[in-house]
Amino acid sequence: MSNILISFIAVITLFFANLLSYSHASVVMTGTRVIYYEGMKDKTIQLTNNDNHPNVVQIWLDNGSESSANEIADIPFIVSPQIFRLEAKSGQIIRLMFIGNKLPKDRESIFYFNFSQVPAFNEQQHQANKLVLLFNTRIKIFYRPKNLPDDINRLAEQLIFRQSNNQMIVENPTGYYAVVHSAMLISNGQSFKLADSIMLSPKSKTQWKLPSSVNHNAKNIIRLTLLNDYGVDIVTELPLSAQ
Incomplete structure (x- = not known):
């Protein structure tokens, strides 16, 4: 087997090994959706990092268009913090706050809570040959008015x-x-x-x-x-x- 072929196999092996290492979203939210009741001061959301390394997490909201950025989307909510470092095997509380007043009173309104994660590598790790994947997670936010007549x-x-x-x-x-x-x-x-x-x-x-x-x-x-x-x-x- 030629040295070129051996080198090629080694590169492919390294590629897929790193792909498997980062092929799942390990920052997760407690719960599968957010129910925000009219009149709430805020809603706390728990994120947990299941990795053995820290991740940088960024959060944004949208009104149904996945391509809309938080800065330009017409969203009656704000979140804090919006970007942070999440240490290995640790959690972070996010505050979701309603700042609008013009949503329908006779039905729910829907928005989306998004967060992405990327490993927070140190300088030595950045110089290594690694395949790093960016993971996005999207969760529904249901704004629920008071006194809806249905069960x-x-x-x-x-x-x-x-x-x-x-x-x-x-x-x-x-x-x-x-x-x-x-x-x-x-x-x-x-x-x-x-x-x-x-x-x-x-x-x-x-x-x-x-x-x-x-x-x-x-x-x-x-x-x-x-x-x-x-x-x-x-x-x-x-x-x-x-x-």
Whole structure:
């Protein structure tokens, strides 16, 4: 084997070894979403560094556009701190504060909490051959007004599903976002996927396409899996009506 080939293999091995070393986001948030209730002074968010080395963490917010920067996005929140060094095996408390006053009172509003991490190498480590990956994490922030009339614990039962020809009419008449992990149609013992990993906005109506093989005259049901405020799957089976 030539020296050139040996050198090439060594470089590739080093490349993938370092890739595996940094191939997961090790700065994590406690919880899977943030619920910010109207009237709160602030909300604390816990970040933890599971690495054996420090990381530099940067935080920003956006209003639904992942490309928008915190400085230009129209966000009624601020966070502190926005950039910091997080030591190995340690945590950091983030304060999220509401500074707006014009959000709707009859429904939730949604924003996004983002943070990125990059290893905080010392001078000697910077000079070494390392592949460093930048990891971004994006978390939903639900701003929840006071006195919404609907019951968040019975959200699935308040959604309306109707079969109409080859379409499933889906209506969310509540003031809450319904985070759909999955929606399956059960017809004559068969399961058909309708949707997964989507959100139904408050006071909204949408349509899902039904498979052509579905028997519209059968007593069909929908098996709906929603994520609750704690990120836990809640499975509900609902009867369907034809229109």
